[in-house]
Amino acid sequence: MPNIALDWLAEHVELPAGLTAEQLAADLVRVGLEEEAVHGPAVTGPLVVGTVVSLVKEEQKNGKTINWCQVDVGEHNVLDDDGQPTVPRGIVCGAHNFAAGDRVVAALPGAVLPGPFPIASRKTYGHVSDGMICSQRELGLGDDHDGIIVLDRLGFTGQPNGTDAVELLGLGESVLEINVTPDRGYCFSMRGVAREYSHSTGAAFTDPGLRETPAATTDGFAVEVDDVAPVHGVVGCDRFVTRIVRGIDPSAPTPEWMKKRLTQAGMRPISLAVDVTNYVMLDLGQPLHAYDLAKVSAPIVVRRAAAGERFTTLDDVERTLDPGDLLITDSPDGARGSRVQGLAGVMGGQVSEVSETTTDVLVEAAHFDPVTIARSSRRHKIPSEAAKRFERGVDPRLPGVAAQRVVDLLVEHGGGTADPAVSDLDAVPATPAITFPWSEPLRLTGVDHGRERIAEILTMIGCELADGDGEAVQVTPPSWRPDIEAPEHLVEEVARIDGYDNIPSIVPAAPAGTGLTAAQRSRRSVARALAEAGFVETLSYPFVGTAQHDELGLDAEDARRQAVRLANPLSDEAPELRTNLLTTLLGTARRNVGRGMTDLAIYEIGLVTQPRPGAPVAPQLPGGRRPTADELEALAAAVPDQPRHAAGFLAGARERAGWWGPGRPAGWEDAVEAVRLVARTVGVELTTANDTSRMPWHPGRCARLELPSGKVVGWAGELHPQVLERLDLPRRSAAFEVDLDAIVAAAPTDPVQAVPVSTFPLAKEDFAFVVDQDVAAGAVRAVVVKAVGDLAEEVRVFDVFTGPQVGEGKKSVAVAVRLRGADRTLTAEQTAEIRGRVIKLAGKKLGAQLR
CATH class of the missing domain: 2.40.50.140 (Nucleic acid-binding proteins)
Structure with missing residues (x-):
């Protein structure tokens, strides 16, 4: 963050007598430059x-x-x-x-x-x-x-x-450190901060970046830009200025006032040539570089790196370059652009470093593409002061002014002579004008500033206005504000300079609407029902990796392994988006168990990402305009399905022991009942069937959940022992996962109708059927429900028994049936007829025998 010394700032803007760093901070915060710290006198006493x-x-x-x-x-x-x-x-x-x-x-x-x-x-x-x-x-x-x-x-x-x-050493003065947002790169200089102080207080400001400079000559140091195939469509360098100063005294010291200012800014004085370039950068905001002229051969060529090309930077680190890196090269022995002199906008090299014997200096002041510099800086982990400025956008009109300032200081303090030759390769495009409706500030801020005030503010920040008599005005932003690209950016400037405090704080009226959709209400009801049943809701990151699929024991062909891979994952160990909730929910369970929470009942409701086989690749949409309907349709077709699932995990005690009894451990039946609770909450009836091949569940204790239409919507039961061992989870833990969107979609849309309460007496019938071991109890119940028909008030499986009494490979399923007529008392004959119908249908459908 920039450090602002008051005496330095005063060279560009008029400061009142007695101004303190604290008052300066208060003045700057009004225009969006926040105080990071005030460094008071560092040392007192001798x-x-x-x-x-x-x-x-x-x-x-x-x-x-x-x-x-x-x-x-x-x-x-x-x-x-x-x-x-x-x-x-x-x-x-x-x-x-x-x-x-x-x-x-x-x-x-x-x-x-x-x-x-x-x-x-x-x-x-x-x-x-x-x-x-x-x-x-x-x-x-x-x-x-x-x-x-x-x-x-x-x-x-x-x-x-x-x-x-x-x-x-400048330790007796207060220095203000400010926080500069990425869109305000021009404030990484005294010039920029002085301008903002002027906006805040109205103090007189003299722009040092507008001075006249010598025009380019034909005999300047030759420079070429060879970037015919830019990496992201923008030429890496559109301006390059060089100046030469000859006969500098190598032993000439940096003046004390300059050392002091560099020290206050957090930079270490090195030598006159280097200190001058750093000082001008801090003063104007234009990064510069000084070469030993004797070690540079014309022409300088600005080009992209070749793959695998190597280069040693000033910090004595050899770096392998990337084709996206922009290089400053020269041409020894006529070999054009063969020798690398520096990583453009980031750091120079050792080849032409200024030394204690340098007498002739070549000064470089250039303008580089912010994206190129930002990528190189991060790629090579070199957050240099120059890169910090270039990646935020440097004024392309500054190179000539900054180079002239360096020349003047070297001549003044180094005893050198300025070479009259000037090289200025200038291909900076004209700044496009913005069509700005006069009414836009009122529309976006609610404040009627008036045309005169709007024009005053825009002119104050450096904009040029033309054709403003109609409903809109053509506004050309200043060269030092590359962040201003649209009308809303200009509105922000008007609001900022006029004062955010002038914008009234009005709470907008809530628009009338229909409230939550039916699906939203259903999902909230499910979450509430699970919480009321004793489950605790958790949230987990949706990022997974191959190792987590392996822990769940998923086969190589399992569709849940076919995940969307992220281009820039937060972790190389989790580069994919989850295809099911259990993958991440079990991670949450493991973390809790590892911290001593052995009795667990947790659930999560969240999105999963399931790519469709053969789906098209998402198109790269152009910027600067709204995509067409066809482009949006193609984009939508490439987006993978993202259904919302609900999943839960149970371990330890489901009912804790106490004076009321011994308690009960959680089991597979609790997982199945949780799924039934989810379905009942939205008004859907699910059927269950055994599933012996669905990992990560136990092959003999897993239920497949189906809608009445036969669509499978989830699984519930005890987890596989090997999965539990790999995840360090308690034995006999259970889990469930269902497609909540599918269940909600199957819910009845008709309003719930109240059912009259019958006043007639209840008739009770119990059945115990012997069926094959692989017949699900749910299937027995379904047959009973069908046979009883509308007279069934309740049909419930209350016992499942296996043993030698019922025969090998058989089991007994006991079903309690409660019958009630809506308009009559059921007679013994009617009850007996229903009983016979149940026994007959069970025998026909399931081969069941009454026990």
Whole structure:
């Protein structure tokens, strides 16, 4: 995030006397630049320049080696017998990156460092340490904690011992750190922040980016752009400016004021040429690069990388390039574009790095495609300051101005001479005008700003207005605002500059409607019914992988393995969208069991993604316009089915033990009953049948659930022991999963009719049928229901028995039948006739024998 120093900002915009960083933050937040932090004076008290007179290394008993140093701090030295400050201060230091004779920064007793960390004389390691020799991190200048600041290495030379280091390093001023959103990249510069401060307060602003620059000449350093096949349809570089400064003194220091500002901005001073390019970037927002002219061969060629091409960046890392990377190359020995000089807009290389012997400098100021730079920066994990700006959009009119500013500073402080040759390859397209209805701000914000105020604001932010006498005006956004592309963006600017506080807070009236649809009401009723039955609702991420299919024991040909694969998965271990809920619900169950929750009853209602075999590939729709009806139809045809399922898991005790009894463990029957509850809630009757081949369920304890039409809508029962073992779940755990959308769709659409309560007495009949072992109890019940007809008030299976009494391969299914007439009392003859009808139909359909 940018750090804003008030004295630097004041060079571009008029600041009131006594302005504080806190007030600056309040002014900027009104135009959308939020405060990240206010860095107050980092150090108070005596912080001074000192010279290490002597250094003695001492080995301690704990194995640590310390340095006992004598530091000359000028007028802050210890007084001698004559009262003169001539005796150096003794300071203990544990760092080892400095030596006797080095000039350092010493915090003396009474100083307070960031933390706060007060400094005092104290006895340590057998000495009285009369202060502290400081590192960058201890002063809040950076993250380097182990290395002591050696001033000469940072370019600070000539300051006498005892000089105030607080002022030298810019530690005595408040600095505002702001948070810049991605669409406001121009605020990564003093120029941009000054403009926004002017918008907020009305202060006079002088734009340093509008100065006149020399025109291009025919003898400038040759530059070519060879990007005939851009990766995403946009040429990677549309402007490239080069300037040359000759005869620079390699030993010329960076001026103190520039070092101070770079330090306040969080950048380390390096050398004059490099510091100047960094300073201008921070000031104007245009990233620049300085080459050693002697190491660059014309022409410079901007091109895409070849697959597998390698390049070593300035951070001494060799990188394998991608065809999407944009490169800055030169042409040694006439080989056009053969040598890579830098990763465009991201980081330069070591080939032409400016060194301590460089006298002639080639300055580059270019404009690159934001998408190309963003991809390269992320691909190679180089979040450089230049890349941060390019990927947010840099003003394409700045390169010439920024290059001229670098030339002026190098001439002024380096003693160089500006070469009159100017190269400026400029193919920047004209900014298209936006048709902006005058009524748009009122429509979107509810505030009637008036045409004059709207025109004033748009002109203030740099827009050009034309043809504004009618209902709309043609608005051309400024070159530094690539984020303004549509009328709504201009409305946002009007609202922002005029003040968001001026927009009234009015709660919109809720439109009248029909409320929830029947399907929505049904789904909510199902969720409520399961919760009332003791299940706890959970939510899980819909991302799965091959390993989870393996854990469920799904065959290679199982349709549930045919999943939609994500192009950019959150995890390489879960790159697919789930095709069933149990895959992720069982993960939730495992997590809870692993945390000690052994008694579980959980459920989830959510979407699954089931691709259709032979479905077409989704078309790539163009941007900038509404797709046609045919394009939308093709897109819809490619979208996979996404039905809503309901699934549940049960383990441990279904009824807990207590004074009321021993309790009861959850079993397969609870899973089946949960599915019946789901169906009953929406008014659907399901039938059950055994299923011996549906993983992940137990082959002998799994029920297949079917609609009256015969459509299978789900499964319920005990989970397979091997699945439970792989997932570390309790033995005999049960689960269910049903297609909730299919069940809801099968629900009756007619209003529920009240059934009159019969006042006639009840007749009871119980049956015990012996049937084959593979005949489902539900099938027996269905036959009884059909035989009884309309007189059946309740038909219920109340017992299933197997044993030698009924024969091998047989079982007994007991069914209780409750009969009641709506308009009469049933006679014994009528009851007997119904009983005979039930026995006959059961024998005919199921081969059942009355026990």
